[in-house]
Amino acid sequence: MTSTQKKDEIGDFSMNFGPAHPGSGNFGVKVQMQGERVLKATADPGYLHRGFEKLMEYREPMQNAVLSDRVCVLEPLQWNLVHAEAVDYLMNYDVPERAKYIRVILAELSRIQSHFIWYAVMSLGTGFMTGFNVSMGYRDYILDVFNLITGGRVYPAGYICPGGVRKDLPEKAENKILKLLPKIDYMRKFILKENPAWLARFKDVGVLSKEEAIKFGATGPVLRGSGVGADVRRDDPYEVYDELEFDIPVRDEGDGYARYCVGIQEIEESMKIITQAIDRLPKGEVRTPNLKPIVQFRKAKGEIYIRNELSRGEGAFYMVANGEKTPYRVKIRGPSFSHMIPILEYLLTGVDYADVPAIYWSLYQCPADVDR
């Protein structure tokens, strides 16, 4: 939206949506326009590349745990969890039961706050500032709990670390989380209220069919909004998800509104998971006993590809250890990459320019996760 460039024919021109646009994050889309209609859209990533995969080859696993927060700013605890699981597998750590429950509680809280941000940016993209302000305000209550437990509001600094979690829950943390749930529920009901402006912007906009979603490699709410009920938490359970009861919301429409509805229903399921996990929270150690702050990574040998259900979709770590202090190779699979490049380009072709921000945000992306 920042610059226009006229071509020979009147009415044909190209525009840049982002990367410095308040409604796009650190990501650009080059849009070929004919009047108000988009002819072709080309994604323009790379503005937030930090080279984590290479950096992780030069650092020890505990330092990588701190680094793994930064893969996606909006869901750092879940990225912590994926990284910790990969190292746990390579080192054959037996993670204590209490630590597993704490990991699940924090991952689900992280999912809820991430969905709140999603609602906030969807509101911001379509000019509904009230939604943005209210949603970010309620997200802050969750951040307060993160600050109490992990010591940081946004970045937990590797709180979920190889072998368990770095510290036990502080006193009365369970009560604080339980007190938080009515506030989350209030916000969820606020989001659920039917808003004609919201429906007009997202209903039948950016329709992604089931076949296309599978073909382009969509995961998470985007895939479930297109009618495929796939969720790693149920299909390939990790931590204690196989002991907990929860549903996988699926919608068949495949438009922006369906994706958003899946997200809102997931908040309810996450609340169910948190309540069950707090009820069953056992007592005991939170980190494998006799584990020094430094992980003895020289003992590890082999390779692992481990995947988790993040709030945006499927996130995975591939890690190779060959007996050195640091991992030999790390590959991160982020959920946003397939949403941001093939799916976004496909959905933007032939739509009105006014729908670009609506489709862009309804795909639930994170530019930080695309570039890594």
Place this chain on the structure above:
Amino acid sequence: MFLQFIGAYTSALQMLIGEMMKMKLGIISEVFKNLFKRPMTVLFPEERIEIPERNRGEHKFDIDTCISCGSCAKICPNKAIKMVEAPPEFKEKYPKTYPQVDLGKCCFCALCEDICPKGSLTLTTYVFLATFDKDTTMRNPINVEQID
């Protein structure tokens, strides 16, 4: 021409009113509720939000318990900690090397706190660290000015 505009305008207005009537009072009631709620924010310098005990802030170093093992400098992911010698006037009392923290590089992960065998390097809850001067980000093991 003018009448057409008027017609379009009134029909748009009718549509808007119709939509508003259809809209449940949910979001409007939220507006009125907020008139009587306490604000989410506080007036910062006078009031402050309580900072939890675990919050990772500025470092606190106890030189008397430090054994100069250098573990903190080794684990630091950002290489913000450097082992330095004490100033000349203190060299007799403290002959070894001690951690000097550069808060400009620090990511406040508290790995140094976890690894310290004697608990001499800890993180406090103090977070108001904004500065105009780049040189003031260094935290030396012995604060000479304070002692004077």
